[in-house]
Amino acid sequence: MRSSVIIFPGSNCDRDMDVALKKFGFKNQMVWHNDQSIPKSDLIVLPGGFSYGDYLRCGSIASKSKIIKSVIDFANSGGLVLGICNGFQILTETGLLNGILQQNKFLNFICSNVYVKVKDKQNKYFKDLKKDVLELHIAHNEGNYFCSDDELKSLEDNNQIAVTYCGIDGTENETTNPNGAIKNIAGIFNKNKNVLGMMPHPERMIDKYLSGEDGSLFFKNILDNFK
Amino acid sequence: MEVTEAVAIDHGLKKEEFSKICELLKRTPNLTELAIFSAMWNEHCSYKSSRKHLKKMHTKGKQVIQGPGENAGVIDIGDDDAIVFKIESHNHPSFIEPYQGAATGVGGIMRDVFTMGARPIANLNSIHFGSPQHKKTRNLLRGVVKGIGGYGNCIGVPTIAGQTTFDESYNGNILVNAMTLGLVNKNKIFYSKAAGLDKPVIYVGSKTGRDGIHGASMASATFDDKIEEKKPTVQVGDPFTEKLLLEACLELMADNSIIAIQDMGAAGLTSSSIEMASKGNLGIELNLSEVPCREEKMTPYEIMLSESQERMLIVLEKGKEEHAKKIFDKWNLDFAVIGKTTDTKKIELIFDNKKVAEIPINLLAENAPIYDRPWKKTKLPQKLKFDKDEFKSLKLSDCLKKILSNSNISDKKWIWDQYDHTVMGDTIQKPGGDAGVVRVHGTNKAVAASVDSSALYCFSHPLTGGKQIVSESYRNLISVGAKPIAITNCLNFGNPEKEKNMGEFVECVEGITEASKYLDFPVVSGNVSFYNETKDKGIKPTPTIGGVGLISDYQKMLTMDFKTEGNLVYVIGKTDGHLDQSIFARELLNEKKGPPPTVNLFNEKNIGETVLDLSRKNLIVSCHDVSLGGILTALSKMCIKGKKGIKINSLKGLTNKYEYFFGEDQARYIVEIPKASLNKVNDILNKYSVHFDELGTVNGQSIVYKDDINLPIEELADAHKYWLKKYMDS
Numbered sequence: 001m002r003s004s005v006i007i008f009p010g011s012n013c014d015r016d017m018d019v020a021l022k023k024f025g026f027k028n029q030m031v032w033h034n035d036q037s038i039p040k041s042d043l044i045v046l047p048g049g050f051s052y053g054d055y056l057r058c059g060s061i062a063s064k065s066k067i068i069k070s071v072i073d074f075a076n077s078g079g080l081v082l083g084i085c086n087g088f089q090i091l092t093e094t095g096l097l098n099g100i101l102q103q104n105k106f107l108n109f110i111c112s113n114v115y116v117k118v119k120d121k122q123n124k125y126f127k128d129l130k131k132d133v134l135e136l137h138i139a140h141n142e143g144n145y146f147c148s149d150d151e152l153k154s155l156e157d158n159n160q161i162a163v164t165y166c167g168i169d170g171t172e173n174e175t176t177n178p179n180g181a182i183k184n185i186a187g188i189f190n191k192n193k194n195v196l197g198m199m200p201h202p203e204r205m206i207d208k209y210l211s212g213e214d215g216s217l218f219f220k221n222i223l224d225n226f227k
Numbered sequence: 228m229e230v231t232e233a234v235a236i237d238h239g240l241k242k243e244e245f246s247k248i249c250e251l252l253k254r255t256p257n258l259t260e261l262a263i264f265s266a267m268w269n270e271h272c273s274y275k276s277s278r279k280h281l282k283k284m285h286t287k288g289k290q291v292i293q294g295p296g297e298n299a300g301v302i303d304i305g306d307d308d309a310i311v312f313k314i315e316s317h318n319h320p321s322f323i324e325p326y327q328g329a330a331t332g333v334g335g336i337m338r339d340v341f342t343m344g345a346r347p348i349a350n351l352n353s354i355h356f357g358s359p360q361h362k363k364t365r366n367l368l369r370g371v372v373k374g375i376g377g378y379g380n381c382i383g384v385p386t387i388a389g390q391t392t393f394d395e396s397y398n399g400n401i402l403v404n405a406m407t408l409g410l411v412n413k414n415k416i417f418y419s420k421a422a423g424l425d426k427p428v429i430y431v432g433s434k435t436g437r438d439g440i441h442g443a444s445m446a447s448a449t450f451d452d453k454i455e456e457k458k459p460t461v462q463v464g465d466p467f468t469e470k471l472l473l474e475a476c477l478e479l480m481a482d483n484s485i486i487a488i489q490d491m492g493a494a495g496l497t498s499s500s501i502e503m504a505s506k507g508n509l510g511i512e513l514n515l516s517e518v519p520c521r522e523e524k525m526t527p528y529e530i531m532l533s534e535s536q537e538r539m540l541i542v543l544e545k546g547k548e549e550h551a552k553k554i555f556d557k558w559n560l561d562f563a564v565i566g567k568t569t570d571t572k573k574i575e576l577i578f579d580n581k582k583v584a585e586i587p588i589n590l591l592a593e594n595a596p597i598y599d600r601p602w603k604k605t606k607l608p609q610k611l612k613f614d615k616d617e618f619k620s621l622k623l624s625d626c627l628k629k630i631l632s633n634s635n636i637s638d639k640k641w642i643w644d645q646y647d648h649t650v651m652g653d654t655i656q657k658p659g660g661d662a663g664v665v666r667v668h669g670t671n672k673a674v675a676a677s678v679d680s681s682a683l684y685c686f687s688h689p690l691t692g693g694k695q696i697v698s699e700s701y702r703n704l705i706s707v708g709a710k711p712i713a714i715t716n717c718l719n720f721g722n723p724e725k726e727k728n729m730g731e732f733v734e735c736v737e738g739i740t741e742a743s744k745y746l747d748f749p750v751v752s753g754n755v756s757f758y759n760e761t762k763d764k765g766i767k768p769t770p771t772i773g774g775v776g777l778i779s780d781y782q783k784m785l786t787m788d789f790k791t792e793g794n795l796v797y798v799i800g801k802t803d804g805h806l807d808q809s810i811f812a813r814e815l816l817n818e819k820k821g822p823p824p825t826v827n828l829f830n831e832k833n834i835g836e837t838v839l840d841l842s843r844k845n846l847i848v849s850c851h852d853v854s855l856g857g858i859l860t861a862l863s864k865m866c867i868k869g870k871k872g873i874k875i876n877s878l879k880g881l882t883n884k885y886e887y888f889f890g891e892d893q894a895r896y897i898v899e900i901p902k903a904s905l906n907k908v909n910d911i912l913n914k915y916s917v918h919f920d921e922l923g924t925v926n927g928q929s930i931v932y933k934d935d936i937n938l939p940i941e942e943l944a945d946a947h948k949y950w951l952k953k954y955m956d957s
Contacts (some may be wrong), residue, residue, distance in 0.1 A: 010467050012383025016652040048650075050381045053467025073629065109376050109645045139380070201649075209655045209666070209781065216742045 001026050001226045003043040006071070008033045013048035013084065014205065020177060020203035021045070024219040025188035041227060043080040046087030048139070049202060051227045054103040057062045057090030058101060058142045068094060078080075080124060080222075081195045085140055088187065088197030096190055096193055097197045099147030104140070105180025113141040113211050114178055116163040117170050117188045123166065123227045126162070133170045134163075134214040136200035138178060138186075145181035145188070162187040162196055187193055230261050238265035239441075249306035251590045259528045259576065259584045261772075263591065266494035266532060267501060270757050273595040276723040277755045280736045285931035288749040290712050292413060298490065299409075300337040300751025301416060302713045304777050308667055309413035310674055311345035314353075314406035314717040314773040316756035320461040321403040325370025329354075330378040330464035331536055332405045337382065338490035341473050343537065344417040344480045345409025348651060349665045350379045350386040353403045353678040353717070353771045357398030359634050359954055364393070367401050369955065375405070376645040378465060382473065385654050386646035387663025390771075391679050393634045396686075399761030404717040406773040408676055410667060417480060419489040421507035421542045421568055426486055428500070428511060428566040429548070431555050432472045432538035433516030436521035438462050439495070449722055449760040451701070460463060468537040468560070474556040476539065484547035491538040494580025499540040499564075501574055503593040510571035514757060515578040519561040525768070527578045542568060600792065602729035607688050611807050611821040618885045621815055623859075623935045626889065628946040630810050630856050631863055637950035656779060659868075661852060662774075666781050672718030674783035677774050681855075682725045682767040682825035687808050689731045689768055693738020694826040698893055700774030701746050702852035705835045708785040708842040709776030714773050715730075715742060721765025723757045731768035732757075739770060745828040746835075754796035785842050787851035789899055794925045796873060797908075800834050801918040804886025811858045811889035829905040830894040830917075837915040838896050846904040846911070853895040859888040861897050866930055867944045875923040875932040884935070899925060 003026040007014045014030065021028040031038055038044060051062035062068070068090075075081045075096050083091040091097040104110060115133050118126050147155070155161050166183040167176045172184045179199075187198025205215030228236065235245035238261060248264050249255050270276060274841060276768070286294035290307055299313035317332025337347050352375055357364045368391075379386050450767035480487060487507065489499040496518070504511040515527050521535070545550055546565060550745035555562035569575070574591070576584040630636055655673060656664035662677035675843035679699045685692030697714065704711045716739060721728035743750055759766040778784050789796075807810045807821025841847045847867070853861045866872055881887050900908050912919050929939045 001475075010381070010470055012381075012470065012650060016650065019652060049383060050467060053381070053465070055467065108373075109380055109647070111380075111647045111649065112644055114362075129339075137649055139649060141380075204649045204652055206652070210652065211657075212650055 001042045001223055002040060003004045003028045003045060004038050004041040005033050005045045005047055006033060006067055008051035008065060009051035010051045010053050011047050013201065016183045016203045017045055018049045018122055020111050020215065020219060023206060025223060026073060033067050033212055034100060035067055038067065038070045038074065042221065043082060044074055044081040046090050048085030048087060051086055051090065057093065057202035059086060059093040062090045072225065075195050078185050078192065083197040084201055085199055086201055089142065091195060091197040096195050098151045099145055101142045102144040102146050103142050104144050109141040110178055112178065114138050114200060115166050117166040117172065119161045120159045121175050122159065123189060124223055125196050127225050129172055129221050130219065131217060133166060133168065135212045135216065136202055137204045137211050138200050140199055143181065146187040147182065152182065158191055160189045160191065162189050163198055228258050229260055230255055235261060238262065239295045240339045244268060244374055256275050257584065257814055259531060262528050262532050262585055263497050263586060265583065266497045267591040268595050272494050272498055274755055275596050275731065275755060276598050276600050278597050279599055281349065282732050284736065284740050284750045285744040286749050286751065288747060289711060290812065291749055291751055295753060296752050297418060298342045300713065300715060301343065302751060303413060303776065304672060307413050308929050309411050309416065310775060311340050311343045311409040311411055312407065312715055312716045312775055313339050313752040314771060315339065315754045316717050316719060317403045317405065318400060318759055321371055324461040325367045327461050327463050329371040329374030329403050331462045332403050333375050333378040334464045334466065334469050334536055335492050336405045336407045337384065337469065338492065340407045341476055342488050342490045343411065343815050344415050344476060347384045347407050347409045349408045349663060349676060350405065351383050351388045351505045351676055351678045351773060352664065352932065353390040353680060354400040355394065355397050355769060357393065357401065358395040359393050361398045365955065372562055372642050372645055376607035378464055378466045379877045380647040381491045381650065383650045384810040386651050386654050387654055387665060388647055388677055389643065391639050391642060394767060396767040400759040401765060402719050403758065404771045406678060406715065408674060413490055415480065417485055417488050419487050419503050419506055421487040421503040421509050423486060424568055424570055426568045427543045427564045428513065428546055429541040429543050429551065429901045430518055430538065430563045431541060431561055431785050433465060433468050433535055434519045434521035434561055435467055435525065435530055435533045436535045437525065437529055437533060440529060440532045449758045451916035459912055462534045462536050464536050465542050466791055467737055471560055471700050472781055473556050473658055474537065474538050475560055479551055479554050485541055486544060488544040489540050491536065491540060495532060496532045496540065501588060501591050503540065503542060504574065505588050510569035510573045510588065511566060512575045512577065513566035515576055517563050519563050519564040527576055527583045538859060540817065547568045550872065554954065555839055601726050601910050602724055604730055605689050605734060608734055608820060608822045611818065613806060615883055618705040623755065623884065623937050624889065626811065626815055627859050627863060629946040630860055631943060632812055632950045633814055635692050636810060636856050636860060638948045639951060640948065640952045641955055645840065646895045648908065653782060656707055657787060661703040662709065664707055664778065664784055671779040671780050673784060674705050675707045675776045675778060676770055677703040679703060680771040682769040682879065683702045683808055685731065685735055685770065686767040687823050689734035690738045691823050691826055693735040693770065694742040694828065695823060695893060696770060697742035697746065697748060698826055698831045698853055700772040700829060701835055704774050704776035705838050706750050706785065706850045706852045708783050710778045710839060711746065711748050711774055713749050713751045714771055714772050716750055718753065718755045719759055719766065719769040719771065728765055735768055742828060746832055774906040782951060783842060783845065785847065785850045787849055787865050787868055789865050789871040789925045790848045790870065791901065792925055795900045795902065795905060796883050796899060796922045797898050797914065798853065798920045798922050798924060799838060799898060799917055800830065800945065801892065802858065802887055802895065803892050804883060804890035805892045806886055806890055809889060809891045814948060823837050824893050825892050826893050833915055834894050834917050837912065837917050838898065840911055841908060843900065845897040846908050847900055849899040851897050853897060855891065857889040857891055863930065863943050863947065865897065866940050870940060871925050872927040872929040873923050874926040874938055876921060877933055878920065
C-alpha cells in the first residue's frame with residue numbers, strides 16, 4: 001500500500017508517521033507542502049505538529065497551502081485521507097470534515113495516554129479490528145471537538161463518529177473526557193468514511209517499549225483492509 | 228550622546244572598568260562601542276567572577292569529544308554517534324515575564340545544541356519557585372510551565388524529565404534552567420571557530436527587533452522594586468521560526484558549506500560575531516545596514532545589543548552563498564550576507580557607509596576583567612542531637628503521608644502532562660522516573676538524562692552539597708540502568724560581590740569537581756547565573772547538575788515500579804539514619820539546622836558499579852535510588868507506580884526506626900530481585916563487599932511494617948499525587 005505524508009512548515013510528527021508506516025509495510029513517501037501534486041498514493045496522511053506555527057486558528061493556514069487542492073481532489077475521488085492531531089485540525093479547516101477543534105476545556109496542553117472506543121467498523125480503517133477499545137496517546141492544546149447540533153445529528157445518523165474518549169472498559173463520561181470534546185468525540189469521518197481525522201496519535205504507540213502498542217493494530221488493520 | 232563615566236555605569240560597567248576601557252582603547256569609546264564593551268564584559272558573557280574557579284573543574288574523559296568553551300559539550304556514545312548537551316539558566320527574564328522568559332530559555336538552549344549540527348532529541352528542566360504561600364508563586368509556576376511547554380511542544384522535541392522545588396529563598400528570584408540533548412554524527416560536528424580570510428559572514432533566521440536589548444546586562448544585576456520596568460528587556464520567542472531554523476541549518480550542514488556557526492544568544496550579534504572571530508584569531512567586519520530589521524530606524528547600538536530570538540551567524544565557504552540562500556528561502560527565513568572575516572583582529576562596524584565602531588577583539592575577549600573575589604568558607608554545622616523520645620508521639624504512617632504530600636516530594640504530573648514527552652517516538656522512560664530515557668533512533672542504544680539540585684544541602688554546607696548533587700545525578704542514571712558518562716552544570720547563586728555568596732559558589736564548585744573527578748563523570752558544558760538576589764535577599768546556592776548516561780541495550784532499562792508479587796526487596800548501601808537537613812526533620816520536627824549527609828565517594832562509586840553490574844546481568848527488575856525522604860519515601864513511590872504493596876521485614880539491630888526509614892544517607896538504592904536471581908545477586912553483592920539490608924517482599928496492596936504501618940497503596944497515592952493539582956486549582 002502506497003502512502004504519502006505531507007510536510008508543512010511546523011509539522012513535527014512527520015518523521016514519526018513515516019517510521020510507523022514503513023514499520024508495518026507501507027511504501028511511504030514524504031511530500032513538501034509547496035509541491036503541486038502528490039505522487040500516486042493509496043493513503044494520504046496529514047501529520048501532527050504546529051503547521052505554520054498555528055498562529056491563526058490551528059490548521060487554517062495549512063488548509064490554504066498549495067498542496068491542499070490535491071488532497072481535497074484525492075479525498076473527493078474516494079482516496080483515503082488520514083489527519084492526526086494537527087492533521088485533523090487541518091481537515092476541519094478545509095471543510096473535508098465537519099466541526100472545529102477548540103482549546104482544551106482546562107486550558108492546558110495535555111500529553112497523556114487515553115482510551116478510545118471504536119464506534120464504527122463499517123469503514124476501511126476499523127473494519128474487522130479485533131478490539132473495541134484502544135489505548136492511544138494524545139498531545140494537544142486544541143483538541144476539544146465541537147460542532148453544531150445539526151452537524152452532530154448528521155454525524156450520529158450517518159455513523160460518522162469514529163472514536164470517542166472512554167475508560168479502559170469503554171465507559172464514556174465526563175471523567176473519561178480529557179479535553180471537553182462534545183460527546184467525547186476523539187475522531188470523525190466524512191460522509192463516505194474515506195476521510196478520517198482524529199486527535200490521538202497511533203504512531204506513538206507502535207512497540208512495547210513506548211507508551212503502548214495499540215497503534216500497531218490501527219496501522220495493520222488499514223493494510224489488512226486494503227488487501 | 229556623549230560617553231561619560233555615568234553613561235558607562237548606566238550600562239552596568241564599574242567605574243574602574245570604564246577607565247580600563249579608555250586606557251586600553253587609548254580614547255573614549257563612542258556609545259556603540261561602549262555598548263559592545265558592556266555586553267562583553269558583563270558577568271553573563273565574561274564569567275569574570277567565576278572563571279578563576281571554573282578552570283579547576285574536571286573536564287576531560289575518555290568519552291569527551293568537546294568540553295566547556297563551545298556552544299555545548301559533546302560526548303562519544305559509540306558507533307560514530309555523539310550526544311551534544313548543555314544546561315542554561317533563564318532566571319531573571321522568567322521572573323519578570325514567566326511565559327516568554329521560560330520559552331526563550333528553552334529556545335536558546337536548543338539553538339546551542341543544533342548549532343553544533345545535532346538534532347535535539349530531548350529536553351529537561353529544573354525550575355525553582357518561592358514558597359507555595361507566596362502570592363506570586365502560583366502565577367509564576369503556571370507561566371513558566373506554559374512557556375516551557377509552548378516552545379518545546381511546538382518544536383517537537385520531547386521533554387523527558389525535570390525537577391521542581393519550592394523554597395522561600397526563591398520568592399523574589401525564581402530559577403528556570405533548561406537543558407537539551409542532541410544527537411550528531413561525531414564526524415559532522417560544527418564549531419564556532421572562524422577560519423580563513425575574506426569569508427562571507429551570513430545572518431540567518433528571524434529579523435532583528437528592539438526586544439531583549441540589555442538582556443545580558445539585566446541578567447548580571449540584582450533586582451529591586453522597579454523590576455516591572457525591565458519587561459522590555461525580555462525577549463519574545465517564536466518556536467515556529469526556530470523549528471524552521473533548525474531544519475534549515477541541519478539541511479545546510481549536510482554538506483561542507485559552513486566554516487563556523489554560532490547562535491545569537493545573550494548579547495546577540497555582538498557576542499556571536501566576537502566569539503567566532505576571537506576563537507579563529509581573526510578580525511570581522513560587519514555592515515549593519517545589511518542586517519534584516521523588523522523595526523524601522525534601528526541604530527547600530529540597538530542592532531548590536533538586540534537579543535531577538537531565532538537568529539544565527541554563519542561563516543560560510545566562499546561561493547556557497549547561493550546554495551545556502553536557496554535552503555533558507557525554502558524555509559522562508561531571512562538570509563543576508565552582512566560582512567566578512569578580516570586579518571585586522573578587530574571588530575569593525577559599518578553603518579550607512581560610515582565606520583561606527585572599531586575595537587581590537589582581544590580587548591573584548593581575553594582582556595575582559597577577571598576578578599578574584601574575596602570569599603568566606605562555610606563551616607560544617609554541628610550534628611544535631613535529636614531527642615528521640617519526642618519521635619514517639621509521631622506515628623510512622625502519618626509521617627509518611629505528610630512527607631509524600633510535601634511540596635518538594637509530591638508528584639509533579641500536573642506539570643509534565645503539559646509537556647509533550649512522547650513526540651519523536653523514542654521516549655521509553657517518561658518524566659516521573661529517576662531519569663528520562665530516549666532511544667537513539669534506529670539503534671539498540673538509549674540515552675538517559677536527569678537534572679538534580681539540593682539547595683538545602685548546598686546552603687548548609689556547600690562543599691558537601693556540591694559533592695552530593697553530582698553523586699545524586701550519578702545514582703539517578705544508574706537507577707535506570709545507564710552508565711553515567713558526563714555532566715553539564717548550571718550554577719545559580721546570589722551576589723558574587725558578597726563574601727558569603729562567593730564562598731558558596733567556590734565551595735560548591737570544589738565539591739562538584741571532587742565528585743566528578745572521583746566518579747569519572749566530567750563536566751562538559753555549563754553556565755553561571757549570579758546576582759539571583761532581590762532587595763539584598765539572595766537565593767540559597769542552587770547548582771543544578773544535568774547528568775547524561777548510556778544504556779547500551781535499551782531492553783535492559785530499569786524503572787522504579789514494583790513488578791511482581793513475591794519478589795525480594797533489598798536496600799543496597801548502609802543506612803546510618805542521618806536526619807539533619809532531612810525532609811523529616813524539617814516537616815515533622817521543624818528543625819532546619821545541622822549538616823547535610825556525608826558523601827562517601829568510594830561508596831558512591833562502588834555501590835553504583837554494583838547496581839550497574841546487577842542491571843546488566845538482568846538480575847534486578849526494578850530500581851530506585853534513596854534520596855530525599857529516605858527509604859520509606861522511596862519505597863512508597865515504587866509501590867504507587869507499580870500498584871503493588873510491600874511487607875517490610877522486622878529489622879534486626881535497628882537503633883531507631885525513624886532514623887532508619889527517613890534518614891537521608893547517601894549511596895543507597897532499593898532493588899527488586901526475582902527469587903530465581905537471589906543467589907547470583909548475593910554473590911555479586913559479596914564480591915563488591917557492599918552493605919545491604921533484606922528489606923522485605925513485594926506483597927499485596929499495602930505497605931506493612933509490623934504493627935506500625937499498614938497503609939493501602941491507594942491512600943499513599945492520594946497523598947502523593949494531588950498536592951500540586953490542588954494547589955494550582957485553589
